Amino acid sequence: MQSIMASITQSIQQTAAALLAAGEVDLVLGYTRGERPHQSVPFVATTPAAAAQLHWDPFCEKALAPYLMEESYQNKRVAVVMKGCDARALRLMISESRVDREKLVVLGVQCQGMIPREKLEAAAGEPLHQLTLTWQSEGVELTGRKGSQTLSYEAVLSPFCLTCQHATPAVTEVDQIIAGSGEKALVKGKNIPPKEAFSDIETIEKMGAEERHAFWMQQLNRCIRCYSCRNACPVCTCRSCIFDRENPDYLDAAKNQPAQHQFYHVIRAFHVADRCVGCGECARVCPEGIPLHLLNQKLIQDLTQHYGAFTPGVDEVPNPLSCAGAHEVDPFGKEAKK
Amino acid sequence: MMMVKLPGYEMLIHYLQQGLGEKQVFVPVSEEGKEGHVPLGSLNKVDLAQMTALTFQEKPLRNSIKSLFFPDTETYLTYRKEEGRMVMETPGEMMSQILVGAKACDLESLNLIDRVFLADPVDTLYAEKRAKTLILAAPCRQQGTYCRCESFGVDRINPAADVTMYQETADAAEPLYLKSLTPAGETFLEEMMKCGTEGEAVAVTEIPWQAVPPGEKPLSPQEVKDQMDTLFEHPLWEELAMRCLGCATCTYYCPTCHCYDIRDFSRQGQEAGERYRTWDSCMFTSFTNMAGGHNPRPHRKDRIQNRFFHKLNYFVKKQGPLACVGCGRCGDACPVGISMDTVLNRIGGDRHDA
Numbered sequence: 001m002q003s004i005m006a007s008i009t010q011s012i013q014q015t016a017a018a019l020l021a022a023g024e025v026d027l028v029l030g031y032t033r034g035e036r037p038h039q040s041v042p043f044v045a046t047t048p049a050a051a052a053q054l055h056w057d058p059f060c061e062k063a064l065a066p067y068l069m070e071e072s073y074q075n076k077r078v079a080v081v082m083k084g085c086d087a088r089a090l091r092l093m094i095s096e097s098r099v100d101r102e103k104l105v106v107l108g109v110q111c112q113g114m115i116p117r118e119k120l121e122a123a124a125g126e127p128l129h130q131l132t133l134t135w136q137s138e139g140v141e142l143t144g145r146k147g148s149q150t151l152s153y154e155a156v157l158s159p160f161c162l163t164c165q166h167a168t169p170a171v172t173e174v175d176q177i178i179a180g181s182g183e184k185a186l187v188k189g190k191n192i193p194p195k196e197a198f199s200d201i202e203t204i205e206k207m208g209a210e211e212r213h214a215f216w217m218q219q220l221n222r223c224i225r226c227y228s229c230r231n232a233c234p235v236c237t238c239r240s241c242i243f244d245r246e247n248p249d250y251l252d253a254a255k256n257q258p259a260q261h262q263f264y265h266v267i268r269a270f271h272v273a274d275r276c277v278g279c280g281e282c283a284r285v286c287p288e289g290i291p292l293h294l295l296n297q298k299l300i301q302d303l304t305q306h307y308g309a310f311t312p313g314v315d316e317v318p319n320p321l322s323c324a325g326a327h328e329v330d331p332f333g334k335e336a337k338k
Numbered sequence: 339m340m341m342v343k344l345p346g347y348e349m350l351i352h353y354l355q356q357g358l359g360e361k362q363v364f365v366p367v368s369e370e371g372k373e374g375h376v377p378l379g380s381l382n383k384v385d386l387a388q389m390t391a392l393t394f395q396e397k398p399l400r401n402s403i404k405s406l407f408f409p410d411t412e413t414y415l416t417y418r419k420e421e422g423r424m425v426m427e428t429p430g431e432m433m434s435q436i437l438v439g440a441k442a443c444d445l446e447s448l449n450l451i452d453r454v455f456l457a458d459p460v461d462t463l464y465a466e467k468r469a470k471t472l473i474l475a476a477p478c479r480q481q482g483t484y485c486r487c488e489s490f491g492v493d494r495i496n497p498a499a500d501v502t503m504y505q506e507t508a509d510a511a512e513p514l515y516l517k518s519l520t521p522a523g524e525t526f527l528e529e530m531m532k533c534g535t536e537g538e539a540v541a542v543t544e545i546p547w548q549a550v551p552p553g554e555k556p557l558s559p560q561e562v563k564d565q566m567d568t569l570f571e572h573p574l575w576e577e578l579a580m581r582c583l584g585c586a587t588c589t590y591y592c593p594t595c596h597c598y599d600i601r602d603f604s605r606q607g608q609e610a611g612e613r614y615r616t617w618d619s620c621m622f623t624s625f626t627n628m629a630g631g632h633n634p635r636p637h638r639k640d641r642i643q644n645r646f647f648h649k650l651n652y653f654v655k656k657q658g659p660l661a662c663v664g665c666g667r668c669g670d671a672c673p674v675g676i677s678m679d680t681v682l683n684r685i686g687g688d689r690h691d692a
Contacts, residue, residue: 029580034675035669035675035677035679035680035683036484036669036675039675041581041674041675041676042580042581042674043581044577044580044581062673062674066583067580070580070638071637071638072576072579072580072637072638072639073580118371127483129483222372224410224586224590224617225586226585226586226587226590226619227585227586227622228583228585228586228587228673230585231583231584231585232583232585232673244623244624246624246627252601252603253599253601253616253618254411254601254603254614254616255410255411255616255617256410256411257411257603284673285583285585285587285673287587287590287591287671288372289370289371289372
């Protein structure tokens with residue numbers, strides 16, 4: 001039986017080739033296989049023939065929405081392959097007039113969840129290039145030099161995907177849903193409560209102020225200021241970023257100034273606090289492995305507590321921090337003085 | 339040349355610990371999965387098994403050794419106002435340092451940076467660190483899975499260090515062999531023999547260690563350069579620009595990238611501050627921003643194209659060799675999987691296909 005991954009791949013390829021052949025779009029932005037084993041990377045197909053290189057599997061982690069704001073994608077009719085988190089980011093971008101929905105063809109994929117490559121390698125206990133993967137209904141079957149084993153999807157899926165409630169984009173947000181057929185594998189075992197998937201938050205909350213400060217100092221001081229977290233984030237969509245300002249430069253470029261790292265990371269996390277779609281890109285792309293997502297997951301928990309449940313990119317705007325009501329809590333004023 | 343046999347890696351570390359007051363020693367460590375060199379004196383506990391594994395693994399550490407010679411942030415001078423006058427101070431002389439566990443590609447990357455920083459006008463901060471650092475390197479028995487050192491002409495079996503370290507397997511309990519390649523390396527081994535190793539270090543005439551010979555033919559810098567000259571208008575650069583995120587990860591992890599910016603830092607209201615240099619990246623828009631507002635590389639395409647042309651064309655024209663040592667760090671770290679192979683596969687046929 002064909003796996004759902006292969007069937008989605010085939011469907012993306014056919015849809016992309018048809019759109020390109022009919023001249024309905026100038027390009028299709030999706031994924032193709034990367035150079036490394038079990039790696040998928042962003043890919044742009046501009047001809048029906050190139051559409052055959054489009055690919056879908058649980059390694060298509062990269063959020064594609066940020067590309068739509070890039071110069072190379074302007075004044076073009078673009079078809080884009082989107083997971084649920086990406087489509088939520090797109091909806092925010094549309095509500096903020098960042099992109100023109102009319103020029104887009106959105107192909108929403110029935111996402112099965114993403115598998116971080118390092119997590120898979122650690123769980124397999126073998127280098128990725130030695131592994132052959134087979135998608136089974138009960139889990140992923142790994143065949144390597146040490147033999148075969150089947151790992152449950154819970155054991156290898158990204159924590160962001162384990163907690164995801166919107167894996168497949170809403171039908172109203174897309175032009176077409178690419179559902180695929182076959183083994184409905186990874187969807188099982190999802191919807192683990194965020195508190196469980198991000199249990200580090202509770203651990204950090206329980207620390208004393210000094211210990212917590214020391215923890216974040218140690219984490220943030222590894223920052224090399226490459227800005228990959230900002231550039232990869234699908235809701236970091238300011239056309240001009242405060243941190244790119246040169247005169248005055250609000251952020252000092254020195255990489256040995258802890259206060260500057262804190263300033264950058266606190267602003268980054270707060271700036272997307274009520275817009276974070278929980279895709280996990282910030283943590284995934286960080287070459288120093290700083291758990292940036294913990295800041296945003298904590299902010300999501302706090303916002304829910306103070307302002308009630310709000311799902312960015314799903315619920316109607318305005319987002320909770322984009323408006324203020326007289327009845328609302330004011331953590332910087334009244335509450336802090338209690 | 340001098341060859342010495344030690345009972346194990348532990349003896350070397352023990353000896354280095356004794357001399358910590360006079361020298362800063364850097365050893366390979368992996369913290370939370372991130373590998374790099376850290377001061378031996380800063381470790382609460384020495385994990386010998388990990389250190390041995392990292393030293394003799396068949397790939398370089400994730401963080402390159404360039405930051406020990408060219409730190410990401412480095413002070414030129416500090417300034418303050420004193421009795422109505424400006425007082426400036428430059429940093430004092432650095433302590434000598436010993437770097438344990440470099441790889442042949444790391445050494446080659448220093449050779450490439452030397453061509454720029456040690457040429458007239460000499461970069462004194464870099465030159466001081468080069469002169470005051472003794473390097474103990476370990477060869478790679480075979481080429482790493484994602485390494486391209488052989489293609490870039492790096493002799494992974496014979497790193498051009500002061501001392502080379504050999505061990506049959508990456509087991510901390512195995513005997514450790516050391517071979518000096520420079521006068522400084524020989525002095526180091528002689529001193530080690532004299533003190534601290536309690537007669538357990540013995541001179542030997544042979545080292546029982548064998549490597550897999552190189553299997554790939556090195557690229558010709560001239561051919562690559564010529565090929566690149568024909569590719570300036572190639573659609574590849576726009577393709578890469580449509581995928582690149584424009585972050586600085588590749589350049590900051592690259593062992594041969596050496597661009598920096600000079601800045602001043604002072605806290606508001608304080609009549610004091612410092613002038614420092616800090617790594618800069620050609621992937622940033624600000625890299626080529628001119629005072630008048632003009633930017634000669636306005637598009638991401640221009641910037642990513644420049645990065646590869648610098649490595650594969652401009653550096654060859656100016657200096658001779660290719661400015662890549664095939665360590666694979668850029669491909670490891672890139673959030674969207676762009677590596678040197680991405681370009682080489684396109685310009686040189688499929689010889690590099692995995």
